[in-house]
Amino acid sequence: MKSPQKEIPYFESVYDVVQLIPFGRAASYGDISNYLSLGSARMVGWAMNKSFSTKHVPAHRVVNRKGELSGRTHFPTPDMMQELLEGEGIKIEDHRIVDWENVRWDPSRELL
DNA sequence: CACTTGACAACAA
């Protein structure tokens, strides 16, 4: 083995945080990447794309900084993401989370 | 190895 240590896939870190998102809340790509202090918001989206084909990650709880369901187009069906969020008590309007600032879950801020 | 793409962020105009 050339690598003495097993380098943790960046994606794994992302999955971990995403799965920590509590019920009825949502996190933004930027907040996650900020919490990891690594990579960038793009990597989070990339990880989700892969994770959705390999892991069970509540990707529906991950939205962009405006609270828009930007990733809904990558779901099996675009409506699925909204239905899942509404099923958790989150209101969606025009593909955006209503009262986003209230549902927003920032790991580095609320994960005490 | 070079270039492009991507579920983004943030700002400028």
Added chain:
DNA sequence: CTTGTTGCCAAGT
């Protein structure tokens, strides 16, 4: 609203 720019990093071609 759109378009452009910069930063960021992995994967695909």
